[in-house]
Amino acid sequence: MSVPEKVRQTVVELRAAVAYHNDLYHGKDNPEISDAAFDEILRKLAELEAKYPELLDDASPTQIIGAGATTFDPVTHRVPMTSLDNAMDVAELQAWGERAAKGLNNVAMQFACELKIDGLALSIRYENGELVQAATRGDGKVGEDVTANVRTIAVIPKKLVASSGVVVPSVLEVRGEVYMSLSAFEKFRDAKMRENEKRVSEGKKPENVPANPRNAGAGSLRQKNAQVTATRELSFWAYQLGEVVGAPNFATHSESLDYLRSLGFPINPEVKTLDSLSKVVEFCQQSEASRHKLNYEIDGVVVKLDSLTQREQLGFTSRAPRWAIAVKFAPEERNTILKEISVSIGRTGRATPFAVLEPVVLSGSTVSMATLHNREQVQLKDVRPGDTVVVRKAGDVIPEVVGPVLSLRPKNSKPWKFPTSCVCDLKSKLVQVEGEADTRCVEPECPFQRDQRIIHFASRGAMDIEGLGEKTVFALSDKNFVADIGDLYSLTLEKLLQLEGFAELSAKNLLKAIEDSKSRPLAKLLVGLGIKNLGPAAAESLARRFGSLDAIIAATPEQLSEIDGVGGVIATKITDWFAEKSHMAIIKKFRAAGVEFGNVAVNDAPQNLVGKAIVVTGTVEGFSREGAQEAITSRGGKSPGSVSAKTFALVVGDEPGASKLTKATELGIPIIDAVGFLKLLETGELPN
Numbered sequence: 027m028s029v030p031e032k033v034r035q036t037v038v039e040l041r042a043a044v045a046y047h048n049d050l051y052h053g054k055d056n057p058e059i060s061d062a063a064f065d066e067i068l069r070k071l072a073e074l075e076a077k078y079p080e081l082l083d084d085a086s087p088t089q090i091i092g093a094g095a096t097t098f099d100p101v102t103h104r105v106p107m108t109s110l111d112n113a114m115d116v117a118e119l120q121a122w123g124e125r126a127a128k129g130l131n132n133v134a135m136q137f138a139c140e141l142k143i144d145g146l147a148l149s150i151r152y153e154n155g156e157l158v159q160a161a162t163r164g165d166g167k168v169g170e171d172v173t174a175n176v177r178t179i180a181v182i183p184k185k186l187v188a189s190s191g192v193v194v195p196s197v198l199e200v201r202g203e204v205y206m207s208l209s210a211f212e213k214f215r216d217a218k219m220r221e222n223e224k225r226v227s228e229g230k231k232p233e234n235v236p237a238n239p240r241n242a243g244a245g246s247l248r249q250k251n252a253q254v255t256a257t258r259e260l261s262f263w264a265y266q267l268g269e270v271v272g273a274p275n276f277a278t279h280s281e282s283l284d285y286l287r288s289l290g291f292p293i294n295p296e297v298k299t300l301d302s303l304s305k306v307v308e309f310c311q312q313s314e315a316s317r318h319k320l321n322y323e324i325d326g327v328v329v330k331l332d333s334l335t336q337r338e339q340l341g342f343t344s345r346a347p348r349w350a351i352a353v354k355f356a357p358e359e360r361n362t363i364l365k366e367i368s369v370s371i372g373r374t375g376r377a378t379p380f381a382v383l384e385p386v387v388l389s390g391s392t393v394s395m396a397t398l399h400n401r402e403q404v405q406l407k408d409v410r411p412g413d414t415v416v417v418r419k420a421g422d423v424i425p426e427v428v429g430p431v432l433s434l435r436p437k438n439s440k441p442w443k444f445p446t447s448c449v450c451d452l453k454s455k456l457v458q459v460e461g462e463a464d465t466r467c468v469e470p471e472c473p474f475q476r477d478q479r480i481i482h483f484a485s486r487g488a489m490d491i492e493g494l495g496e497k498t499v500f501a502l503s504d505k506n507f508v509a510d511i512g513d514l515y516s517l518t519l520e521k522l523l524q525l526e527g528f529a530e531l532s533a534k535n536l537l538k539a540i541e542d543s544k545s546r547p548l549a550k551l552l553v554g555l556g557i558k559n560l561g562p563a564a565a566e567s568l569a570r571r572f573g574s575l576d577a578i579i580a581a582t583p584e585q586l587s588e589i590d591g592v593g594g595v596i597a598t599k600i601t602d603w604f605a606e607k608s609h610m611a612i613i614k615k616f617r618a619a620g621v622e623f624g625n626v627a628v629n630d631a632p633q634n635l636v637g638k639a640i641v642v643t644g645t646v647e648g649f650s651r652e653g654a655q656e657a658i659t660s661r662g663g664k665s666p667g668s669v670s671a672k673t674f675a676l677v678v679g680d681e682p683g684a685s686k687l688t689k690a691t692e693l694g695i696p697i698i699d700a701v702g703f704l705k706l707l708e709t710g711e712l713p714n
């Protein structure tokens with residue numbers, strides 16, 4: 027078949043794109059596109075090459091793995107470090123299983139299933155037990171010499187020691203994945219951000235902050251100065267043998283992993299050997315569902331035949347072994363077009379920029395919007411409308427824009443500017459408040475803020491009005507049925523029936539839910555008011571100390587600030603809130619509608635234990651377990667469950683816990699009995 031010129035051109039472009047992105051990924055550890063987007067380019071290229079075989083040549087990126095070595099000394103792998111073929115779904119996994127079974131004349135197979143660690147492949151060579159060389163995979167034939175850097179990784183043995191029944195071979199090449207754990211990545215990224223803040227304040231350009239643990243891990247491993255690598259907390263899982271001379275003969279892969287474990291190599295605990303593909307499918311599904319419980323990133327499961335004889339029988343294709351397959355999870359990162367950047371206004375007026383995206387499927391769901399967090403983040407990432415961007419949605423978290431793909435940026439694109447006025451009809455000013463990272467709309471009448479305040483009032487943590495979600499609030503607000511949270515209690519069946527999607531039953535249900543909310547506890551009502559910084563714990567303490575909303579309204583900031591967890595700032599916020607005419611109008615509407623303002627039993631105990639943590643162990647005479655704790659908290663103190671250096675005293679009753687006593691003795695914490703406890707409650711002081 028003659029090749030159309032257009033196809034020739036496309037193949038040239040695709041190969042150039044693969045080379046470009048390979049260099050960014052392997053050479054610069056700073057990829058611009060997601061793995062999934064890269065795989066898509068490679069797949070497209072392979073498809074065209076399959077359709078027009080005369081275009082195929084040995085130098086095509088579909089025929090070689092990764093990119094060649096760059097700045098480190100080259101290391102030729104004595105046993106090539108091949109890549110793995112991918113299965114994108116169950117059908118492709120099954121097809122691989124069938125091919126393997128056919129190649130083995132349908133004998134039974136055992137499958138060793140391992141997590142596919144999203145890190146950097148590494149080969150480590152030991153001679154007579156000494157670590158002599160470590161190399162990256164490179165193009166599979168020649169990698170980079172990173173020995174000095176690998177020596178700084180704590181979990182990698184530098185010397186292998188023989189123990190009972192475990193011999194040290196004369197040559198042992200161990201392969202595995204270097205990675206940065208999520209916790210190490212978080213620490214590293216925070217430090218980088220702080221460094222950048224300092225750089226910017228000194229008028230210097232900020233440095234690139236790695237977008238994910240993989241890039242951070244790869245960048246850390248490929249440092250020219252090994253001392254830098256030493257500061258980066260890298261980890262390693264061993265999963266494969268390379269060249270081996272003088273080791274025991276293993277029948278299975280699992281045995282070889284046990285051997286590596288006994289020599290001191292970290293072996294991932296999630297490895298499982300299974301005897302059927304249906305069990306393998308189940309393993310893959312479970313691993314995908316629980317991937318976010320791990321402290322490292324995985325992007326699939328590697329399924330390997332366990333029998334080493336069977337592996338030999340099947341051998342390799344030009345690219346990968348026939349005896350293993352990588353089952354890839356649904357991608358969590360993808361490229362898409364950022365159509366526009368908009369700003370959403372929260373209930374306190376905070377303006378949060380977000381990206382409106384060309385819809386894209388991520389982690390199994392369609393994403394068309396992603397957060398950009400705040401003004402600084404947009405500036406730092408420099409994402410612009412029209413950009414192709416990398417979008418990430420990991421598990422249940424809110425999707426976010428990782429960054430732009432600069433090579434695909436349209437010409438004439440301009441940096442996005444944060445709007446100076448609110449998107450609402452009032453066009454009120456958006457201002458960056460001194461000392462805050464946030465930009466805010468400062469107009470309390472702003473309809474966006476008003477809607478968000480109503481949504482918050484109805485939410486689970488506040489008045490818990492079932493059926494009053496975002497959509498209904500927007501509809502009510504559109505019809506001007508509610509201007510504030512007080513108006514919710516004058517809604518009628520007639521009004522609700524005018525809303526789209528409401529019928530008699532749903533309208534009655536909502537009215538019932540609103541009615542039920544009138545008897546929520548005082549703390550919930552306080553949270554529902556949306557007073558800045560007043561959280562559920564402080565609301566609970568306020569309710570307990572003052573007993574009713576009216577008592578809180580009448581209190582001075584000084585009286586309020588005496589409450590545990592309230593403090594001067596929140597106390598002033600509370601009095602300021604009730605001093606506002608429009609807010610008292612809401613309270614009036616609540617009162618008229620019969621919203622309960624609380625009749626919580628007032629606690630008038632002296633507040634003599636504020637700021638003191640008193641731990642109770644055993645049963646203290648004259649108190650129930652909860653009673654002793656309540657006696658402490660009602661006096662403003664805290665009663666945590668364990669002893670620490672911050673503990674003020676340990677109260678010891680009958681049958682105390684040994685660990686609390688030991689810890690308190692070790693730390694020199696005062697230990698008091700029931701009599702001393704009574705004295706403490708009375709005076710707030712320790713007995714002499």
Ligand code: IVH
Binds near residue numbers: 141142328
């Ligand atoms: S085995 C010949 N096992 O995935 C088999 N690879 O896409 C060699 N990887 O190059 C690889 N976890 O960097 C194997 N448990 C695991 C793995 C794993 C991650 C990486 C490795 C490999 C790539 C293939």
